Each structure stands twice: as structure tokens, then as C-alpha cells.
Amino acid sequence: MTDIIHLLPDSIANQIAAGEVIQRPSSVVKELVENSIDAGAEHIQIYIKGAGRTLISVIDDGKGMSATDIRMAFERHATSKIKSADDLFALTTMGFRGEALPSIAAISQVEVKSRREEDELGSLLIISGSRLEKQEVISCGRGTSISVKNIFYNVPARRKFLKSNETERRNIFNEIERIALVHPDIEFSLIENDIETLHLAKAVLKQRIAQLEGKNILQQLIEIEAETTLGKIYGYVSRPEYAKKRNSSQFFFVNNRYIRHPYFHKAVMTAFEQLISPDEKPSYYIYFEVDPESLDVNIHPTKTEVKFENEQALWQILMVTVKESLGKFNAVPTIDFDREDAPEIPVYDPSVRTQMPRVNIDPSYNPFNSPSLESDRVSAPAFGWEKLHRSFEEEVLPSENSLISSAQNIPETDLYPEHYQYKQKYILTSVKSGLMIIDQHKAHVRILFEKYLVQIRNRKGVSQRVLFPEVLELTASESAALPSIMDDLEALGFELSNLGNNCFAIQGVPSEIENTNPGQIIKSMINYSLETGSDVKSEIQESIALSLARLTAIPYGRALSGEEMLLIVSQLFATPSPSYTPDGQKIISLLSDAEIEKKMN
Secondary structure (H helix, E strand, O other), rough: OOOOOOOHHHHHHHHHHHHHHHHHHHHHHHHHHHHHHHOOOOOOEEEHHHOOEEEEEEOOOOOOOHHHHHHHHHOOOOOOOOOOOHHOOOOOOOOOOHHHHHHHOOOEEEEEEOOOOOOOEEEEEEEEEEEEEEEEEOOOOEEHHHHHHHHOOHHHHHHHHOOOOOHHHHHHHHHHHHHHHHHHOOOOEEEEEEEEEEEEEEOHHHHHHHHOOHHHHHHEEEEEEEEOOOEEEEEEOOOHHHHHOOOOOEEEEEEEEEOOHHHHHHHHHHHHEEEEOOEOOOOOOEEEEOOOHHHOOOOOOOOOEEEEEEEEHHHHHHHHHHHHHHOOOOOOOOOOOOOOOOOOOOOOOOOOOOOOOOOOOOOOOOOOHOOOHOOOOOOOOOOOOHHHHHHHHHHHHHHHHHHHHHOOOOOOEEEEEEEEOOOOEEEEEEEOOOEEEEEHHHHHHHHHHHHHHHHHHHHHHHHHEEEEEEEOOOOOHHHHHHHHHHHHHHOOOOOOEEOOOEEEEEEEEEEEHOOOHHHHHHHHHHHHHHEEEEOOOOHHHHHHHHHHHHHHOOOOOOOOHEEEEEEHHHHOOOOOOOOEOOOEEOOEEEHHHHHHHHOOO
């Protein structure tokens, strides 16, 4: 009987390793840029075509490689970063496993040019699917240039599972952003399809954040810093008033490496308790510098999950540091004595004799006696209940005939023309089986969603030109996502002109929202598209319609006239699904006659 266990060929082993290390084009960008940083590069250029499917090229001015090094770099587990097992516990470089380049070469066509400063000539290496095709001496500049073409060309099953170009493009932006935030001293350039879409000059940390997030973020940031025997914590958190409900920029870095850490995120959120609502999220850029021996970065192939030796102690230090910084920069609400309407505080004058305040009490006062019988007593105010009741009947409840004439679209077999607004939040409507409670905001979201979706699909949005165009400044990732939804924004009635450097002029807005903040609405829709990560065009259109409907729907706390309530109910029941919002939130609740009778008995 023959043996059945055998060693895998290197090409197959590399493809298996690539499944862990190289998940999408952004993984290639991350590995190549990190190698350039480890090589001491000060200027890094990233060229992308076809969202990384066709070409990913990274050019740096680092120290380069010799002819032997350039070949060894593509052998499995070949690395210059570690020499013994002890080095795993004292890592100071970005990469160290020696799997990235072999994994990339296993699923793509790679061309490498590299030259050291002391060498007159450099080396060219071409590898396709782990197979060496050419290695020769060439003339090239100092540093290294690596081009990765046709990613997953020999693994069609993996290529099929890549997302749309816009999604893959956003992932590349995210990886570049994470790397750029820990290396502000390095200049980065991103060229997509021969057009430079991102340029980050050398800067200090705060300016690097502004380069990526926009200049407006500078006024939002509060600096944090603490240094203990366990390590150093520094960075920035946003002021509580700038917290967002979605898509906040939240970053943790340890020893210049981006990490995800839900435990430390909880520490930051604990510091913000009582300052923001539970559904809001602050932005933060927090950096840890700790002894490498107290870290284990080897627990995840992408090295984004890190285990700390002193997590609980660092949690406490982080929470206290953020909380102290919020207090130091007056983030905690305080009494403002500089307001014009603030009460005047008298200056103490020792020459003026002060008297104790006196309280006048009428011991003979009896609240059950009529005020008319006690002529010397202050009479109670007259509330005029009869007048209030008449006003309530006239204004809140219109006449039955007017309600019937205005509600022709409401199913007459189910609804009766009786409406009442409760606490400026709910519309109460009488039906045959009981009392129907309608959430006015959610109902309007459903109505507007259907309207905006039709406008987008039929491209019938009415645009209102603005007299003074507003300048909209986007972050790099938002600017990268804008083209994917630009057609739908124009279909709604938005008109944008590109001013360059991630800035756009809002020339026109949909007629329905001319009195609102169009810049904030556009940013919210872009961020919602980023958050949902929709790939299918119809899903993007639905997410835009829902986002705009939420922003422009009737808010809670707004008083509605009888005609407005009738119109909302009529339009709601004309929609395909009046019971729920597009994202599944309940709009209607029914209180049956039996339940009402039970509560009254």
C-alpha cells in the first residue's frame, strides 16, 4: 500500500498562504507599502489601475536590494527582519513573516526593479504564478519598484469574489490612510488610472490628520498624552459636540502599527459617557508606544489584532487620560458667565448692612375656601378651561366634513376621519378595530423614500440653483466614494462642480431641501454609502434615497395641522409597505377596542 501523505509543491503552498495574507488588492498595497517603509523610504508612490485588479505598483526611494536579495525575497519565510525566535518578541518593523512577497507572486504577475545606493546597476526580476521567468541586470534609480499585475489571474474562484471597483478602491484608500497616519514624516502619492487622486506631503501628526480628514477637523481635536512605566499614550480625540452617529474616524496604533481593539474602544467610550448620546461616536486617533516584548502581534495573519500583556492597566490609563483631557480643554459643559443674558452677580460691599430674607406666611389660608370669601387673599388664576376646550375642538380636530374631503386616498373601509397629534410625535387615527398609532417621522421617511427612489430611477429630480454656492470639503475616502453615487445625486437634483483638492462647489440642490444644509446632507449620504458598502447599483440608489429621506423627513417635536396629518396618513397608505420603514423599523401600532375596554375596566 502506497503512502498517502506528501509535501505540497511550493506553488500550491504559496497560494494557500496567499489566502490568509492576500485577501484583496488593498492587502497587496498594504504589504508593499509596509516593505517600502521598512526599507527607509521617504517618498512612496502608489499606482493603481482597475481598482488594483489590473495593476498595483509601488515605487520608493528606500535602500534597495542586491541581486541575491531580490531573488531571496520571494522565497517562503525569507526575511531580513528576524534572525532568531527571540526577535519575534522585540519587533520594530512592519513586516516580519516573510510570506507577503511569495504570496503575492503566487497569485499574480510580478515585476521588480531595485538598486542599492552603492551599486552602479540594479536588478530586474519577473515572476508569474510563483514561476521565475527572468532575472537580469538593468539600469534603474535607487530604491525599489514593484509592479503587481492581474491579481488572482490563476485563481479565478478568488477573483470572482472580489467586490466592485468602487468598494475595492475604498479599501485601498483605507489601507493607505492607516499607514499614512503613523508615518507623517513620509510623503505619499496615489495615482489612479494616470490621475493623482491623493498627495500627502510630509507633516506633523495633526497636519497629517487634517490632510486626510479636511481642515475643519483641526478645531475639533483635543490632544491627549500620558507616559507611565507601562508605556506612552498620545494622540487626539474629537470634542463631544462633534460626535457623529455613523462613520466616525476611530484609530488605534501600537508601535506604529494599526490595530483593532474593542476593549480599548470601550475605555474611550466610557470617558465620553454623559457627554454624548449613546448612539453617537467620537472620532479618535490614539497611539500606544509600549515595550515590544509586552506585545504579541503574531496572533493574526494581517497583524491587526494584538494582545497586550497589561491590557487592564492600559485600559484604566487610557480612560483616565481621555477623561482628563476632555476636562482640561473644557469639553465638560460649564456655566458660561460671559453670556449677555447671564444674571448680574452683585459685588460684596461690607459697608452695606444686609438682612436675612423673610418669608411671608398666611396661617389662616385654607385652600378649600373660595377666594371670594377671603377678600384679603390673593385669588387663584383663572385657567379658562371652557375656552381651552373650544380651541382644542376647533384647531386640533377639524370638522368631520373637511376631514372626509381631504382623505380620499385613505381606505374608507378601514380608517375613520379622526386624527390627533400626541406629544408632537405620533398621529392617532381611529379605525374600525380600535386606535391606530402612527410615528410621524418614520411615516414621512417611508413616503419620501418612495418619492426619492422614483426620482433617482427616472432621473426626474428638480434642481434649485443656489445664489451663493457652498464649498464642500471632503476627506480622501469620501472623495474616492463620491464618483460611485454622483449620477444618483444629480438625478435627485444636486449639482456639484469639482474645485480640486477634494473640494466641490454645490451649485444646485433638490427643491425639497433648499432650506437645509446641503453640504451636510451630501456628506451623510456619502458616509452612509461607505458604511453599507453597497455594490449593486439598485442597492446604492436605495441607500441614497433612504439617507436623504431620513435627513429631510418631518422631525419629532413639530406640530402638525389637521390637513398635514391627513396628507401624511393618505400618502403613507399609498406606499407599497406602510407598516415599516425601508430599514425595517415599525411605523404603525394598533390598540384594539378590546385592549382599550380592558384598560378602562
